[in-house]
Amino acid sequence: MSATALKTQPNIDRPDDFYQMLVDAHRDLSPEQSRLVNSKLILLLANHVGDISVLSEALEAARKGVAPNAATTAH
Numbered sequence: 001m002s003a004t005a006l007k008t009q010p011n012i013d014r015p016d017d018f019y020q021m022l023v024d025a026h027r028d029l030s031p032e033q034s035r036l037v038n039s040k041l042i043l044l045l046a047n048h049v050g051d052i053s054v055l056s057e058a059l060e061a062a063r064k065g066v067a068p069n070a071a072t073t074a075h
Helices: 015-026 031-049 052-063
Strands: none
Touching: 015 031, 031 052
C-alpha cells in the first residue's frame, strides 16, 4: 500500500454530470434541509469507502486550512 490511500487527483467519471446531480439534489431545499442532505451523503459515501485510514485522511485534508470559529472556541 502507498503512503497515502486517499485519491486527491480527479477521479469522477463525468464530473460535470455529478456536479449537476449535486446541484439538483439541493434545489428547493432550505439551508437546514441542504445540510441534512450533505450529512447523509457524507455518511453514505464514508460507508462505501469503509477504510478508516482513508476516511481519517480525508477528514484531515478537508479540515486543512479551515480556521476554527473564534466564537465557538472561546470559553
